[in-house]
Amino acid sequence: MFSNKRAFTAIALATGAAIALAGCAGGTTTTPESAASFDPNEEVTLDLAFWGNDIRAELYNEAIAAFNEEYPNITVNATFLGFPEFWEKRQTEAAGGNLPDVMQFDYSYMRQYSENGLLLDLDPYLGNIIDTEPLSENILQIGVVGGVTTGIATSTNAWALFTNPVLLETAGVDEWEGGDWEEYADWMGEITDVSGGAFWGGSDWTGRIQNFEIQLRSEGSYLFSEDGEAGFDEERLTEFWESGADVRENIGIPQQRIEEVIPKGGFDSALTASELTWDNFGAGYLAGLGEGYTELGIIAPPVTEEGTQDLYLKPSMLHTISAGTDHPEAAATLVNFLVNSPESGAIFGTNRGLPASETALEGADLDPLSQQVRDYEASIADRLGDAPPVPIVGYGTLEEKFRQLGTELNFGTLTVEDAVSQFFSEMDVILNQ
Structure with missing residues (x-):
């Protein structure tokens, strides 16, 4: 039965920060001679x-x-x-x-x-x-x-692309039919242009490390190997962050509007018509959107290279x-x-x-x-590859740093060059600790 300890009702997002386990008195990973020799009557x-x-x-x-x-x-x-x-x-x-x-x-x-x-x-x-x-x-x-x-x-x-059918109908824009990142930006821009400032087509996707990861996977690379080696250099990260310049300046929701609705986000505040994130976020989005919302669109993210297995199950x-x-x-x-x-x-x-x-x-x-989520995961079967290695120690810290730098880029308070420099400095500390 359960203990009397009451739960904290709010569940925070994982930061993934490294936990100091030095000197742990944990057990060993020795295994029994026969794992199947379980006595079903033992109390x-x-x-x-x-x-x-x-x-x-x-x-x-x-x-x-x-x-x-x-x-x-x-x-x-x-x-x-x-x-x-x-x-x-x-x-x-x-x-x-x-x-x-x-x-x-x-x-x-x-x-x-x-x-x-x-x-x-x-x-x-x-x-x-x-x-x-x-x-x-x-x-x-x-x-x-x-x-x-x-x-x-x-x-x-x-990883998936959620869309808001109510905002799409309001804008008179059809559901995105798929394509590459440039085509996705064009679709977002069409929504932003016709909304009259009431909402936007989406947000700057370059603030999420997962969007960088699926591009790298399309190119046959990775974020980090099993041994903690980075699968990209400063030039590739610079290219990625620069690809979001037009979205940040002309298409996506301004960072200040996002800050005004925290702890909610732009998508579950009905301020953006699309959001790239994990497909299990849908229930939370519907709850945040509230009355008048009974469904969402769930479609595959933009393609970097056709025919590659850039997605995976996490x-x-x-x-x-x-x-x-x-x-x-x-x-x-x-x-x-x-x-x-x-x-x-x-x-x-x-x-x-x-x-x-x-x-x-x-x-x-x-x-x-x-x-819908089950059908979506079946629909992307051809794009599903092997999952990357279990995240390196400190991955959560790097993921959060990536997000913070993306926020500053969206505010316009940081150049891409400085953002790349800061990320690689943080990465050097994490990978060589």
């Missing part, structure tokens, strides 16, 4: 930790009850916190060598915890305790760090097991249930994102927007 207790709010806590409560119908011998004690507090507590536990047996996990922290020997090697459990049939190879590879599986994705998302979250757990088989059994079971799919729906497991997805009752 064990597991600690489960996740971030979320009261709604997600109740869903986990239901899932644990369903799990106990099948495994009455495994007691699950679950606790939850808001996102920042969740990771602060994990840092303290990691230093003391007492991480929870099973953890909901964020992609940004996978490498750091894995490379510090804090997460259990799950490979011996794959195909026996943890069913891999419902999980595609692309999804299984998401949780691999240094050749070792340390996490199983519960759900996935992909985990909304994963489940991991502490390397120090006393009950690895029971913990793997719980992870399998939370990831793969139809019961879990039916209980959580898309609360954790679109289920990554086919069996969990079959159990989920998808609302219209979630079905």
